[in-house]
Amino acid sequence: MKKFLAKSYIWILLAVMYAPLVFIAVFSFTESRVLGEWSGFSTQLYQNILTGDMQGASSLTDAVKNTLIIAVIAAVVSTLLGTIAAVGIHNLRGRKRQVISFVNNIPMINPDIITGVSLFLLFVFLGVTQGYTSVVLAHITFCTPYVVLSVLPKLQQMNPNIYEAALDLGATPAQAFRKVLVPVLKPGMVSGFILAFTMSLDDFAVTFFTRGTEGLETLSTYIYADARKGGLTPELRPLMTLIFLIVLILLFVINVRQGRLARRREGAAKVAL
Amino acid sequence: MSKRSNWSAPYAVFLLLFVVLPLLLVAMYAFQDADGHFTLANFGKFFHDPDALKTFAVSLEIAIETTALCVLIGYPAAWILASKKYNRSAVTIVLFIMPMWVNALMRTLATSQLFMMIGVPLGKGTLLFGMVYDFLPFMIYPIYNVLSKMDKSYAEAAQDLGASPGTVFRKVTLPLSMPGVWSGVLMVFMPTVSTFAISEFLTNNKFKLFGTIIQDNINNGMWNYGAVLSLIMLVIIGITSLASKQKGAEQSENLI
Numbered sequence: 001m002k003k004f005l006a007k008s009y010i011w012i013l014l015a016v017m018y019a020p021l022v023f024i025a026v027f028s029f030t031e032s033r034v035l036g037e038w039s040g041f042s043t044q045l046y047q048n049i050l051t052g053d054m055q056g057a058s059s060l061t062d063a064v065k066n067t068l069i070i071a072v073i074a075a076v077v078s079t080l081l082g083t084i085a086a087v088g089i090h091n092l093r094g095r096k097r098q099v100i101s102f103v104n105n106i107p108m109i110n111p112d113i114i115t116g117v118s119l120f121l122l123f124v125f126l127g128v129t130q131g132y133t134s135v136v137l138a139h140i141t142f143c144t145p146y147v148v149l150s151v152l153p154k155l156q157q158m159n160p161n162i163y164e165a166a167l168d169l170g171a172t173p174a175q176a177f178r179k180v181l182v183p184v185l186k187p188g189m190v191s192g193f194i195l196a197f198t199m200s201l202d203d204f205a206v207t208f209f210t211r212g213t214e215g216l217e218t219l220s221t222y223i224y225a226d227a228r229k230g231g232l233t234p235e236l237r238p239l240m241t242l243i244f245l246i247v248l249i250l251l252f253v254i255n256v257r258q259g260r261l262a263r264r265r266e267g268a269a270k271v272a273l
Numbered sequence: 274m275s276k277r278s279n280w281s282a283p284y285a286v287f288l289l290l291f292v293v294l295p296l297l298l299v300a301m302y303a304f305q306d307a308d309g310h311f312t313l314a315n316f317g318k319f320f321h322d323p324d325a326l327k328t329f330a331v332s333l334e335i336a337i338e339t340t341a342l343c344v345l346i347g348y349p350a351a352w353i354l355a356s357k358k359y360n361r362s363a364v365t366i367v368l369f370i371m372p373m374w375v376n377a378l379m380r381t382l383a384t385s386q387l388f389m390m391i392g393v394p395l396g397k398g399t400l401l402f403g404m405v406y407d408f409l410p411f412m413i414y415p416i417y418n419v420l421s422k423m424d425k426s427y428a429e430a431a432q433d434l435g436a437s438p439g440t441v442f443r444k445v446t447l448p449l450s451m452p453g454v455w456s457g458v459l460m461v462f463m464p465t466v467s468t469f470a471i472s473e474f475l476t477n478n479k480f481k482l483f484g485t486i487i488q489d490n491i492n493n494g495m496w497n498y499g500a501v502l503s504l505i506m507l508v509i510i511g512i513t514s515l516a517s518k519q520k521g522a523e524q525s526e527n528l529i
Contacts, residue, residue, distance in 0.1 A: 003358070003359055006353045006356075006359040006360075007353075007359065009349060009350065009353060010350060010353055010354065010360070010365065013346070013350055013369075013409075014368055014369070016406070017369065017372055017406065017409070018372065019387060020380050020383035020384045020387055020406075021372055021375060021380065021383070023383050023386070023387050024375075024379070024383045035382075035383065035386045036386050036387070036389065036390040081283065081284060081287065082284075084280050084283065084284070085280070085281050085283070085284030087277060087280045087281075088277065088278055088279065088280030088281025088282065088284065089281050089284075091277040091278040091280070091281075092278045092281055093278075096278075100281060100284075100285055100288070103288045103292055103293060104288065106292050106296070107292055109510065109514050110507075110510065111463055111464060111466070111484075111506065111510060112464070112467070113467045113468075113469060113487055113488070113503075113506070114299075114467065114503055114506060114507055114510070117299065117487060117491055117499060117500070117503045118295035118296050118298065118299045118503070119291065119295050120491065121295060121298040121299060121302055121496065121500065122290075122291070122294060122295040122298055124496070125298055137291065138291075140291075141287075141291040141292065144284070144287070148284075198374070202373075202376065202377060204377070204378060204470060205469070205470075208488075209491065219376060220376060220377075220378055223376060223378045223379055223382070224378055224470055227378070227474060232382065236379065240375055240376065240379050243374070243375060243376075244371075244374065244375050247371065247374040247375075248371070251367065251371070255364070255367075
């Protein structure tokens with residue numbers, strides 16, 4: 001009985017949480033311009049998306065493109081910057097380390113709107129024209145701290161003697177970095193990259209304040225502007241449904257692979273014993 | 274060894290330019306008038322503006338209520354998910370996090386459309402619902418983390434010594450999980466107190482929150498007043514994060 005109650009609590013919560021998503025998915029199969037109005041089954045919206053023929057919503061294609069380009073650049077740069085910074089921070093001691101760790105935490109604790117407003121004021125103050133560059137710089141600012149925090153634990157787990165041994169055996173610092181540090185840090189870098197990429201994709205507030213006035217739109221700002229005008233571009237419905245499906249499949253694949261890897265390791269351990 | 278500490282130099286410069294300087298600029302603009310002269314008038318304007326003060330109070334209230342609801346709804350969920358008896362698969366927790374991969378604005382819009390379709394008038398109730406819906410995973414996840422890593426032998430010892438399940442929960446499990454609750458509180462309160470677009474969608478612009486006034490002022494070129502409002506928000510955030518950090522630290526110190 002208790003078990004039944006506990007299970008139903010979880011499933012009711014999940015049902016409520018997924019209701020809006022199911023709602024979007026269901027109404028992605030009808031052409032009506034208004035979300036929530038059923039005008040007969042149709043896959044027209046999916047065709048529009050897949051053929052890229054958005055019928056008057058071509059700026060949506062641009063918004064998707066901008067979102068992806070910005071996320072890729074921001075994630076790559078913040079992964080590199082954050083990894084190098086983490087190696088530096090790991091080797092810092094005392095006061096300096098405390099200060100840089102504290103400042104590294106600020107963008108994570110700061111609400112998006114404050115990060116956005118403060119960076120907006122920075123670009124105004126420096127006289128930088130706001131657009132692609134300012135948005136990318138802003139995204140790097142709030143993404144890098146997450147990379148630093150993903151890479152640091154890997155450094156703490158590492159045996160420091162290995163790096164020193166590589167140097168003693170005649171490797172140049174660059175070689176030692178590539179052959180010793182990078183393999184150890186890789187899992188941290190990958191999870192940092194994924195975090196940075198998704199944070200950038202999902203950002204609205206920071207982009208909103210730093211994109212300038214030249215009409216640069218990402219998916220978030222596009223949806224916001226669209227909603228303020230009073231109607232959502234119908235193609236957003238199949239787009240969101242597809243994004244969700246892709247995430248679902250990715251997670252499923254990752255789970256299955258991890259399960260298989262774990263089983264293989266177990267098997268190997270048994271053989272070794 | 275010492276040379277590699279220099280690797281933090283580029284990032285230190287980056288942080289100085291993109292984190293420290295912007296925050297100093299917020300403070301600077303807050304104390305300046307439109308011509309760049311020092312003034313306290315922007316603060317005076319806020320404290321003499323009944324609308325702004327009311328919005329400020331409403332935002333705090335909504336954020337506190339959202340956070341409280343998230344604890345009330347999220348704690349039992351996290352507890353069930355972390356208990357071996359009720360939930361054996363690790364996939365269920367992932368199901369709670371998954372919706373966050375769909376654009377938050379889009380999900381919020383769908384929620385408000387869903388409310389309109391079933392005939393619920395948009396207002397404070399729908400705002401609270403939408404906020405809880407958006408931020409609940411941030412509460413469930415940290416509590417789940419603490420609960421599932423918790424050493425079960427404490428609870429078992431209490432049970433062996435004759436405590437009823439209710440007492441075990443009240444005296445052992447709940448206190449031990451408080452650090453998770455506090456980090457959840459921080460992760461829900463911060464974004465709710467500063468949100469702007471979500472509140473507009475969920476109330477059809479009926480409810481103005483503090484974030485919306487900041488946005489209005491910055492967008493209309495009232496940078497100095499916008500900076501004051503941001504500074505006030507920063508103070509709130511600073512106080513909450515310090516308080517919850519201290520609470521979390523106290524809790525774990527008292528226990529171990």
